[in-house]
Amino acid sequence: MFVTDFRRDFYDVIQTERVLLFVASDVDALCACKILQALFQCDHVQYTLVPVPGWQELETSFLEHKDQFHYFILINCGANVDLLDILQPEEDRIFFICDTHRPVNVVNVYNDTQIKLLIKQDDDLEVPAYDDIFRDDEEEDEEDEEQSGSESEGSEPSGKRTRREEDVIERTLKRRQRREWEARRKEILFDYEQYEYHGTSSAMVMFDLAWVMSKDLNDMLWWAIVGLTDQWIQDKITQMKYVTDIGILQRHVSRHNHRNEDEENSLSIDCTRIAFEYDLRLALYQHWSLYDSLCNTCYTASRLRLWSVQGQKRLQEFLADMGLPLKQVKQKFQAMDVSLKENLREILEESANKFGMKDMRVQTFSIHFGFKNKFLASDVVFATTSLLENIEKDASGTDNFIRALDSLSRSNLEQLYQGLELAKKQLRAIHQTVASCICTNLVISQGPFLYCYLMEGTPDVKLFSKPASLGLLSKYLLQSFICSTKNKRCKLLPLVMAAPMSMERGTMIVVGIPPETESSDKKNFFGRAFEKAAESTSSRTLHNHFDMSGKRLPFLPPHGSLVTQGSGVILGNHWGGGLGTPPNLSFHPVRGPGEKPHVQILLGSRSRASQKPPELSLEDQELLGAERLGL
């Protein structure tokens, strides 16, 4: 059920209890966790924090801890599945779920006792009505029994016959009604659950809770801003929702930071100040050189087509148009001439318009404390994401999580700077990989979608074994591909991206991206499509990622079956708006020893959902069985 009064029904309940906090591995969840931790520390609430990157970890941790706690809080996980079914808790355990994944599973919505959803109801949820989905089936059975019982009673033959006829008619009518109701229910549920999308950032929900309790601080406001910016950078929300949420946060920012304008009473320089900025869209440009930032930001790199020689020339023209000397632009941004930096934003925007980049500036916030430290929200998001997905040897998942969590505090600036360096490496790697993929035509158009596979030997391929990095790479690749291809039809296709995940275990990770359209509502069909594909090809898939479109596949070289952890790519003739029927996607394993596995995509209409999986030869079945035991 939805919690209406957050303070009374959530915070007051857990204030005197010990709680277990499950936090997913993305920046929005980290920010929400930070805000909640700050609130807990103020009120001396005992809690245990468990980072959970996927469903398996959630289940194992739950089994470990379930006897010690009565109250569980899940951040950015758990809303889109039937939680009680998966975790099988006792009757008196209560779960508070603050999750951005939509659609919310109907069981979670209509469960009154154990599941409490910390979700604002003015988000466009469109939950189907209770009566359309649930119905008392007991009445039906009783009536059937009565009617069959009444049949056996003896009475006048003619009377009985008419009564029996009436009974039969009634029963068939009821049965037909029931069948119609069930068919309608299936359709409603299918429509409700077919597309995945994201709602309001959890960090913003937590900040709202703090505000309602009058315990909100500037620091918490900053974390809410970072959570929202993370959603925008990972393309989880629409532009309009982003702008609306920025407006909401802007009100809070002016409420907290109005003292800075007053000269008389201004705060100490060490206090955090947050300011609204209409700043450039270049990634990390204030901590890098302007040239590097222009080259490695998806937006500029794809539109200027920087993977080709002509693209480089176009970049030089762009810089010349703005009047920025090359030597200055290649220096660290902080070392650039002040006269050049003064009107940089306006000059850049003007020139960008001439070169076809209309949205060079974006509304965002920056934080400022001490004399030296100024960060944009997007800088912090990139740094924290790269810390979370750090692939260095001695970094385990939990260590990365804790380090990333620490970097969000003001006192841990070295972690943040380390994260910035890692983010620079990551962006460079993404740019180079995209350039090589486009130049070597690795992006293949496979009918209704585009497909790209990263070979094991590609440099920096280890960086892309994590879902968020691979997702970022796929988005950049799709944008660049759209700008580079002349084929009009290809511009509207979604992208499936595959990369090796772990060489020792032989798994692959696959990601899917919806097509780029102007008015896309960021709805993702891949979750369901991948599930159906996995069923129909009986390949071993692991839907571990909380985003339903993520899958981990075992990569068996002789079979080359491919499982993807997709972030939801819609395959089909129509998409992004729910027009038309999404076809059934199935992957057909293709053999070829030593060959790179390629995938034949079989498409069919919805009615083929019950198709039998393709038959494997005996040898293959043995191998598959052996692998299943071993892996």
Added chain:
Amino acid sequence: MDSAEVEFLAEKEMVTIIPNFSLDKIYLIGGDLGPFNPGLPVQVPLWLAMNLKQRQKCRVVPPEWMDVEKLEEIRDQERKEETFTPMPSPYYMELTKLLLNHASDNIPKADEIRTLIKDMWDTRIAKLRVSADSFVKQQEAHAKLDNLTLMEINTTGAFLTEALNHMYKLRTNLHPAESAQSQDF
């Protein structure tokens, strides 16, 4: 004595806070505190004020002397005089540090206050060094310093006494003949 111990002693000083919660009178070994009512100022020891501030349960009211003009006057007077002038509080350094680290958003012009207090501290320590130097040179037997705070004494105390001990030993070893004579029976 350790600087941390001096800070601990300083935390017993009373400051005024304005709580945002309500609580009845609490009876502690060191004295009674409270009752706490939202919006009404109450005097509490510094350690409690800092704890409540960090949990966002109160607003700190800066002490009277923590004001830019007053501190400027005191600083100018300190610079004029040769001896030590009385300080607004025997624990002015610790109070300033704690209040400005944790509650700087409640104190107006926090940066200037920090600079002024630092100026005063530097002047006084310089005077202390000068006077210790002249004490040693003129081989005085005792010296009297008024208006020194515990923190300042603590910074030089350990070093000064050790140094004087060493100098005494060296001096006695310089005139061995005199002391040797008295040993004859």
